[in-house]
Amino acid sequence: EDKVVQSPLSLVVHEGDTVTLNCSYEVTNFRSLLWYKQEKKAPTFLFMLTSSGIEKKSGRLSSILDKKELFSILNITATQTGDSAIYLCASDNTNAGKSTFGDGTTLTVKP
Amino acid sequence: DVKVTQSSRYLVKRTGEKVFLECVQDMDHENMFWYRQDPGLGLRLIYFSYDVKMKEKGDIPEGYSVSREKKERFSLILESASTNQTSMYLCASELTNTGELFFGEGSRLTVL
Numbered sequence: 001e002d003k004v005v006q007s008p009l010s011l012v013v014h015e016g017d018t019v020t021l022n023c024s025y026e027v028t029n030f031r032s033l034l035w036y037k038q039e040k041k042a043p044t045f046l047f048m049l050t051s052s053g054i055e056k057k058s059g060r061l062s063s064i065l066d067k068k069e070l071f072s073i074l075n076i077t078a079t080q081t082g083d084s085a086i087y088l089c090a091s092d093n094t095n096a097g098k099s100t101f102g103d104g105t106t107l108t109v110k111p
Numbered sequence: 112d113v114k115v116t117q118s119s120r121y122l123v124k125r126t127g128e129k130v131f132l133e134c135v136q137d138m139d140h141e142n143m144f145w146y147r148q149d150p151g152l153g154l155r156l157i158y159f160s161y162d163v164k165m166k167e168k169g170d171i172p173e174g175y176s177v178s179r180e181k182k183e184r185f186s187l188i189l190e191s192a193s194t195n196q197t198s199m200y201l202c203a204s205e206l207t208n209t210g211e212l213f214f215g216e217g218s219r220l221t222v223l
Contacts, residue, residue: 090154
């Protein structure tokens with residue numbers, strides 16, 4: 001059975017801190033690893049990672065995939081209160097409809 | 112921008128009632144999905160569809176059915192709602208096999 005595990009489940013930091021969110025996966029027919037951010041409403045796409053060791057970056061957020069060790073990390077530097085959200089990690093495999101989600105990490109950034 | 116619209120943001124139903132949750136996407140995506148999201152359990156796939164009139168069971172299909180009569184519309188049906196179906200329901204669409212999901216804003220269902 002495909003499995004995606006995120007850690008920590010929740011995290012409280014102060015503005016300006018740097019955080020690292022973890023995602024490990026055990027997935028057959030793995031194709032890509034995706035990160036989403038969910039505030040009050042729908043999850044929104046952050047990154048898709050398909051190749052090992054290549055960092056993807058968007059502003060203060062960055063992510064990298066290790067296909068040998070089967071994990072990914074999402075880094076957020078200089079956190080702001082607007083970064084408070086649930087961060088979801090999902091594995092996508094080559095079988096249609098088989099994105100498997102982790103339970104999410106709830107990040108709270110305090111002023 | 113891709114838009115995925117779920118018709119009802121909040122619903123309150125009674126046990127045994129039939130519930131329809133509608134989802135419409137405007138980007139001609141082939142694949143559509145229904146997830147439920149519960150605290151501590153993440154997103155769990157209920158059903159998905161990769162073409163009109165096609166449907167596949169996800170991980171937790173029991174107590175649910177779906178309908179896809181048109182490419183843009185994917186409906187989730189609870190034939191006889193039960194209290195354990197109280198949840199947030201998220202619809203998503205995907206351009207075939209790209210992996211990136213576009214989500215609707217969710218339908219929060221409470222079954223009393």
